Amino acid sequence: MSAGERAPFGARLAAAMDAHGPLCVGIDPHATLLSQWGLSDDAEGLRRFALTVMEAVAGRVAAVKPQAAFFERHGSRGVAVLEEVVAAGRETGTLVVLDAKRGDIGSTMEAYAEAFLRDGSPLAADALTVSPYLGFGSLDPAVDLALSSGRGLFVLCLTSNKEGHEVQHARTTDDGTVAALMAARAAALNADAAPMGSIGLVVGATIGDAAARTGTDLAVNGPLLAPGVGAQGAGAAELAAVFGAARRQVLASSSRGVLQAGPDVAALRSTARAAADEARVALGRD
Numbered sequence: 266m267s268a269g270e271r272a273p274f275g276a277r278l279a280a281a282m283d284a285h286g287p288l289c290v291g292i293d294p295h296a297t298l299l300s301q302w303g304l305s306d307d308a309e310g311l312r313r314f315a316l317t318v319m320e321a322v323a324g325r326v327a328a329v330k331p332q333a334a335f336f337e338r339h340g341s342r343g344v345a346v347l348e349e350v351v352a353a354g355r356e357t358g359t360l361v362v363l364d365a366k367r368g369d370i371g372s373t374m375e376a377y378a379e380a381f382l383r384d385g386s387p388l389a390a391d392a393l394t395v396s397p398y399l400g401f402g403s404l405d406p407a408v409d410l411a412l413s414s415g416r417g418l419f420v421l422c423l424t425s426n427k428e429g430h431e432v433q434h435a436r437t438t439d440d441g442t443v444a445a446l447m448a449a450r451a452a453a454l455n456a457d458a459a460p461m462g463s464i465g466l467v468v469g470a471t472i473g474d475a476a477a478r479t480g481t482d483l484a485v486n487g488p489l490l491a492p493g494v495g496a497q498g499a500g501a502a503e504l505a506a507v508f509g510a511a512r513r514q515v516l517a518s519s520s521r522g523v524l525q526a527g528p529d530v531a532a533l534r535s536t537a538r539a540a541a542d543e544a545r546v547a548l549g550r551d
């Protein structure tokens with residue numbers, strides 16, 4: 266499908282969340298999980314793992330999120346498996362958020378954008394996670410290509426890890442916070458989009474009241490990817506508390522919390538279904 270025919274990512278994600286519930290299943294083939302699944306820690310084990318997850322959840326959840334590092338650690342054969350996962354998403358109509366967290370000076374960002382967001386690239390997903398910590402404007406090539414090709418971005422804003430505050434809560438020269446500035450920049454790019462824009466934020470479900478404490482307005486008219494559900498300890502109560510009025514924009518994300526149910530396809534499927542149902546209720550979509 267070419268850019269001209271593809272609806273904007275924000276609209277496609279809104280429809281997928283309505284149809285399947287607001288859950289993204291992370292595909293993070295940790296060495297420990299490969300071993301628990303009885304698979305070898307090599308490209309063939311990785312392939313069996315990733316394609317089993319796709320078999321279990323493709324067409325049944327709003328999105329999947331392969332984490333690039335777990336594929337890259339197997340070298341070029343691992344990257345080839347990541348290409349297969351992206352292709353499987355395309356073939357099954359499952360949105361793929363490629364979690365590669367790219368960020369660089371603008372001229373290099375252009376090459377990252379071509380790798381992950383250009384029609385015809387083997388790694389072109391529906392959306393890409395990006396880091397704005399070289400300055401939000403350094404992301405412009407990715408913003409431009411995402412918007413012109415019906416794709417999206419998730420910009421790191423308030424991350425789920427305990428170290429994130431060192432940078433994200435810091436005060437800017439305008440006496441706001443870095444996180445609030447990132448959210449405002451995303452909101453400006455989503456102005457007037459309906460049902461929501463395509464430039465989302467990453468806001469961990471584990472951050473407690475950090476959005477309020479940093480003055481970050483999460484009402485950016487774009488999707489909010491919320492990792493931290495499951496293995497990092499966040500559940501329904503945290504999802505409801507962290508996102509408040511912006512909760513209908515949230516795509517809750519769980520990797521190990523679902524993957525530990527494998528390798529049985531039916532068990533993976535029912536664990537993902539239960540997580541999606543829990544997120545749906547917690548986020549006020551029931």
Ligand SMILES: O=C(O)c1cc(=O)[nH]c(=O)n1[C@@H]1O[C@H](COP(=O)(O)O)[C@@H](O)[C@H]1O
Nearest residue numbers: 332394424425467469492496497519520521
């Ligand atoms: O961008 C992300 O997806 C991300 C951002 C963040 O703030 N915290 C975070 O955990 N993630 C990713 O989300 C996944 C979380 O995995 P689990 O803790 O196993 O559910 C990992 O792939 C992380 O790299």
